[in-house]
Amino acid sequence: MDLSTLAxxxxxxxxxxxxxxxxIEMRRARREREERAAFAAVQALMTPEWMSSSMIVVSIxxxxxxEELANNQRMLxxxxxxxxxxxxxxxxxxxxxxxxxxxxxLVGGMARVAWRKFxxxxxxxxxxxxxxxxxxxFQWLAEQLExxxxxxxxxxxxxxxxxxxxxx
Numbered sequence: 007m008d009l010s011t012l013a014x015x016x017x018x019x020x021x022x023x024x025x026x027x028x029x030i031e032m033r034r035a036r037r038e039r040e041e042r043a044a045f046a047a048v049q050a051l052m053t054p055e056w057m058s059s060s061m062i063v064v065s066i067x068x069x070x071x072x073e074e075l076a077n078n079q080r081m082l083x084x085x086x087x088x089x090x091x092x093x094x095x096x097x098x099x100x101x102x103x104x105x106x107x108x109x110x111x112l113v114g115g116m117a118r119v120a121w122r123k124f125x126x127x128x129x130x131x132x133x134x135x136x137x138x139x140x141x142x143x144f145q146w147l148a149e150q151l152e153x154x155x156x157x158x159x160x161x162x163x164x165x166x167x168x169x170x171x172x173x174x
Contacts, residue, residue, distance in 0.1 A: 043104045047112055050091060059084040060116055066123045072130035075123075085127070088120045089144050096147030106154060109147065111165075114157050121148035 050056075062084035066075070075082055095113060098104040109117070121144060128141045151157075158168040 039103070040105055040108065043098065044108045044112065047095060047098075047104060047108070050094075051112065055087060056091065059087040060120075063088050063116070063120050063123060068123075070123060070126070072126040075127045076130075082127075085120065085124050088116065089124055089128075089141055092117055092120060092144040092147055093141060094143075096143030096145075096150075099147060099150065100143065106150060110151055110157050111159075114151050115159065117144075117148050117151055121145065 062081060066081055066085070070081075075085065092113065095104065095109055095117075099106050099109050124141070124144075128145065131140045132138055159165050
């Protein structure tokens with residue numbers, strides 16, 4: 007084997023090694039970004055305000071009309087707080103900052119329930135104001151969760167059961 011062939015093989019191996027290293031680093035950086043985003047989402051959610059608002063939203067009776075929600079200040083304020091956070095999470099999922107699966111694990115149940123209870127109010131507001139921009143990312147998130155993220159948990163099966171055999 008001559009020196010020229012040896013140099014070409016060494017160059018090819020160097021390029022392949024560099025590409026492999028770059029791909030590994032890109033994957034690691036993406037995973038790190040997803041972890042940071044999930045941590046930030048958890049911090050935003052685990053507040054006394056989120057907890058009390060979520061309890062109020064869950065207790066809103068099914069079939070509550072837009073007018074009934076608008077006339078109940080306590081329910082409306084709680085729903086608006088939850089919706090504002092869902093709006094941010096929805097856009098973060100769309101921008102691929104937070105993976106849909108992470109959003110589903112963190113807020114999937116609340117997003118689905120809150121959208122179902124808040125939808126009549128949102129549709130009424132959109133008609134009243136003449137814009138489709140109201141709570142657009144919240145609706146988008148709820149629809150994406152329904153379409154693409156069949157959660158292992160549900161209203162009848164909690165994480166404690168779904169992930170019972172989880173290994174660290």
